[in-house]
Amino acid sequence: MTDRLIRRPRLGLASPIQIAVLALLAGAAHAQSTEAPAPQAETASTAAAASADGKDSKALPQVVVTATKRSTSLQKTPIAVTAISASTIEDNHVKSMLDVFNLVPSMQGTGQGDHGIVSITLRGIGNDSAKTEYADPEVALFVDGVFAPRPEGAATMLFDLDGIEVLRGPQGTLWGRNSTVGTINMKTAKPVLKDNSGYLEVGTGSYNRLGAKGAVNIPLTDTLAARVAFIHEQHDGYVDYQKPTQYTLAQQQAAYNAGNTAGTFPAFQPINYNLFVTGGPKYNAQDQTAARLSFLWQPVKTFRWDLSLEQFADRGTPAMSLMQTPRAGQKLWSALIDTAPSLKRDSTSIRSRMEYDMGGMALAYVAGYTSFKGSGTYDQDFGVNMPTSFTTGATHQEDNTVWTRYRSQSHELTLQSTQKQTVDWVLGLYYAAEDNGIRFDIPIMNGTQQGTVNWQGSFIQPKETVDSKAAFGQATWNLTDALHLTGGLRYTHDDRKNIGGRGWFWAGNPAAPQIPLxxxxxxxxxxxxxxxGNINDAHYKGSKTTWLARATYDLSKESMAYASVSTGYKSGGTGDGGLPYGPETLTNYEVGYKTSLLDGRMTFNISAYHMKFKDFQFSAPVIVNGNRQFAYSNAEGAKVSGLEIETAWMITNDDKLQLSASYTKTKLGQLVAASNDYQLPTCFDTTLGGNCLNVTGNDLPHAPKVAIQLMYEHVFPLANGDQVAPRISYHYQSANWLSVFNLGEGDRQKAYSTADIAVRYSSKKNWYVDAFVRNVSDEKIKTSAGSSGSFANPIWTAQYAAPRTFGLNAGYNF
Structure with a gap:
């Protein structure tokens, strides 16, 4: 199977990458044939320790996850879960959620421009519009078990982590809010009692990259410890500035006269070409800093309290949508910009977990609080047209987040059995609250900022609240040592309010100055x-009971199989104009198999699923009665089926191979959709706006039918005790649509292959140097798209994954 995946020429793999992959796998095969490990009778934990002469075979390290709200071995956990270890995070230079997507089967994502957030798709389900205070994501994000409600949280830096767990499929029974198709839980590194240790790393790279991170564990007393961790990453923007075509005054006057046939334009004035941005910070730049102070207090063995304070600051720039067919003489990574980029985001998070072992039972209380504020400016016209006069030939549009803020809190109390019994159980109560506010301005001018008003609006939501309460329980009946039956229930009640929300739109008052908002x-x-215009005051209440039924059978000490049926739920709510939309529900059918082979040197996990959605939520910016607003609609449903495979193989003590693959098939139910982000035909349904399209039966976006991730590492021990470890990560995925509209090549990412390569030199004196190249073949990978112009002759734009980058890190562990 591996041979086929590499040799097929239609994968479009660039020749240097293909040679590198083949060479590395050939080296693995050679190592296996010349150093075949002898069969062992030891358990995996025993085999993991090499003997003094170094000839005993190493097993893969056992991975422990908390997917079921208790610590269990990954290979004994009856859930489709990917556990990304701290070492994998380091090897793949993971700094944000954008770096995680290729590591997880059926997972996709993209950075969204005007709000500077990250949207996540799992098993073909996501929400590109989950970038406002209205839209909730389908994939729930947790940090140390604390829910992160707004999508800005997904863009914060991932640093000093023990690992990341990605749970696929509905997780509402135990994990709660908005875990319709999955849950991501990031586990931060915790302080350790009586330990002095730490690390420091600095780095440089392309686009003037500078990076630094570190952590230190500080024992304060025998029962109290602290950990301080920080990270800073910055690089210049990827998008170069284009210079505008400068027309003569005569040419501008001619264009002005041709457009002013109705005689409504103001007096002619020349274009001020200084309004175009040609210097300063570029789009797609990073400038992020985060720090975390953690404490552990353990006065007795039966009680533990983990407490952390985390601060995050972002002074980078948003990601720009680029013309898919560059203007003549221009590069893809460039744009004509008349709105300088800016992004300012600050968040403070407090997370707390208390655990008390009561002997046979454990009581835990998890609480979190987050405060966020931000602002930003974005060039929403993308520079696709050149102005021919100060008020003709182009459109100037800004998307300006004047201010946004939210505060959230969450509380979860659980009581669960701790010693294996005939029935293992967990009971819990949950409460979460949010308070959101935003002012978001959209000035649209004809021609340039000097031109006449095309449309202008300010969306001011001073107070939008969410209250969510839940009670849940799950129990596993161990009928025999091999057969286990699990059932779970969760009741959730949601209360959402929009208080004082208004959309203020340009009224065409001739006495008012026509200047950009x-x-x-x-x-x-x-x-x-x-x-x-829009009066958004509204109140939504809703509740839902979700459930889980699962059977697990241990085929042997090394393998198990499971089958489950579970339901998921995402709350309904209201959009602009106070218009309500219904909740989204699904039923997921899943079977899985997990096994350890070769005395623990290989793991193989596979799962197959079928999801049936009801009232699938679709959201997009639309135009109603000439005014722009954010609208929701519920599709009749959607169906998603798929297969996921994850395997790891310790070929020899010095060779490790990992493979993950997924197959996904999607079909959207009945839906007529509208969106300002695409040029669509005139709508036959006036309630949906000026333009729309029947998308019933279309494929869902960000859902390639086939995706494959292959990682290989070989360690070369040196005579002095040091070692060199080259590694390669290869990714292939088939073509996928970028929206529900399925509009052709502009709305589609073709099949592609790419690779990351790296080499690490590790000294026995605890220092290391790590060099890497990402996206070696510099593939142009579209992650979302849009169009302007006309439906018959659109101008296509797209967000792109990062171009080829390289870097060098050096660090010291102490």
């Missing part, structure tokens, strides 16, 4: 030319 303008003052 900006933070100094108060749109609530009629003298400025705006009137209240």
């Amino acid at each position: 900006n933070p100094t303008i108060d749109p609530t003052d009629p003298a400025n030319g705006y009137s209240a």
